[in-house]
Amino acid sequence: MRIHFQNASIPTRAANRLKYRLSLKESQARQxxxxxxxxRDWTDLHSELGSTAASALDEGCDSATLSERRAYQASQLAASSVDLHGASADDFVQWWQPSAAHPHEEDARPAETPFAGSKEDLSFQEALSTLAHAVHHPVGHFEQALVTGIRRTENxxxxxxxxxxTDELLSGxxxxxxxxxxHLLxxxxxxxxxxxxxxxxxxLALGDGGPKDEKRAAGLLAQLADxxxxxxxxxxxxxxxxxTAQAHGNPQPAS
Structure with missing residues (x-):
C-alpha cells in the first residue's frame, strides 16, 4: 500500500516525529x-515525489480506508523491528499518525497506559532540536517543555x-x-x-533571574564541596x- 506525495513535507515531519519519539538516528527514522x-527506502520515496497524484491524507479517508491504512502501517512498523519501548505497533501508529495532515487532532483522548516516549518527551526532544539549530531563538518559548523534560528524562x-x-544563556x-x-537551573x-x-x-547569590537567597546559595556550595x-x-x-561568600556575597558563574 503505497502513499503518494507531491513533496517531502509530510514524510519529513513523520520521520522527525519518529526520530525524536524513539531517539533514533535520522537515517533509521527515514528508513x-x-x-x-x-x-523501499528514503531515496525511493523521494524519486516518486510529484510523479503521481497525491494520495488522500488520513483526514480525507473514509473509516474503512483509514483502518486498512493503519493496519498496513502497523505491520510495516512491526516488521522493521525498531524498539517501540513497550508499545504495540498498532498503538504506536495510532499516536504517530504518519500520513495525517494534523497528527494528534484525530483523537485527543489521553492514552490510558502511556508508553515511553510520551507527548511531554516528544515536546522536550523537539525543543532541544530546535534550540540546538537556532541559537537566536528565544529559549523561553520552550521553557515548560524543557523544565518538564529535564525533570523526567532518563536520556x-x-x-x-x-x-x-542553559550554559549558553548564562555566558551570553x-x-x-x-x-x-x-528556572532551567x-x-x-x-x-x-x-x-x-x-x-x-x-x-541565588546575585538575585539574577529571581529572588536573592544567599543562605541557600551557600548551602549549595557546601553540598558541592562535600x-x-x-x-x-x-x-x-x-x-x-x-x-569568601559571607565576606563578598558575589560568587561568579562557572565557566
Whole structure:
C-alpha cells in the first residue's frame, strides 16, 4: 500500500516525529518511515515525489480506508523491528499518525497506559532540536517543555544538551533571559548536575533571574564541596566561594 506525495513535507515531519519519539538516528527514522509509506527506502520515496497524484491524507479517508491504512502501517512498523519501548505497533501508529495532515487532532483522548516516549518527551526532544539549530531563538518559548523534560528524562545526552543550552544563556552566547535561565537551573540542579548546582548558587547569590537567597546559595556550595561526585575543579571553586561568600556575597558563574 503505497502513499503518494507531491513533496517531502509530510514524510519529513513523520520521520522527525519518529526520530525524536524513539531517539533514533535520522537515517533509521527515514528508513522506517519510507517502509511505512510503502517504499523501499528514503531515496525511493523521494524519486516518486510529484510523479503521481497525491494520495488522500488520513483526514480525507473514509473509516474503512483509514483502518486498512493503519493496519498496513502497523505491520510495516512491526516488521522493521525498531524498539517501540513497550508499545504495540498498532498503538504506536495510532499516536504517530504518519500520513495525517494534523497528527494528534484525530483523537485527543489521553492514552490510558502511556508508553515511553510520551507527548511531554516528544515536546522536550523537539525543543532541544530546535534550540540546538537556532541559537537566536528565544529559549523561553520552550521553557515548560524543557523544565518538564529535564525533570523526567532518563536520556543523559538530552540532559547534557539542556545543560549546554542553559550554559549558553548564562555566558551570553544566547539572548539574555535571566528568569528562564533560573528556572532551567533549578530543574537541572534537581537532577544533581554539579555545574548547574554551582551556577544556581551564583544566580541565588546575585538575585539574577529571581529572588536573592544567599543562605541557600551557600548551602549549595557546601553540598558541592562535600559531595564525592563533584568533579575536582568544581569542588575547588565551591570551596573557594564558600570560604569568601559571607565576606563578598558575589560568587561568579562557572565557566
Amino acid at each position: 522506517v518511515t519510507s517502509e511505512v509509506f510503502g517504499y 543523559e545526552t538530552s540532559l547534557s544538551l539542556a545543560e549546554a543550552i 552566547n544566547r539572548n539574555r533571559e535571566p528568569e528562564v535561565a533560573r 533549578e530543574a537541572l540542579a534537581s537532577r544533581g548536575l554539579p555545574r548547574s548546582i554551582l551556577n544556581l548558587s551564583t544566580s 559531595s564525592a561526585s563533584t568533579p575536582d575543579d568544581l569542588k575547588r571553586i565551591a570551596k573557594s566561594r564558600l570560604g
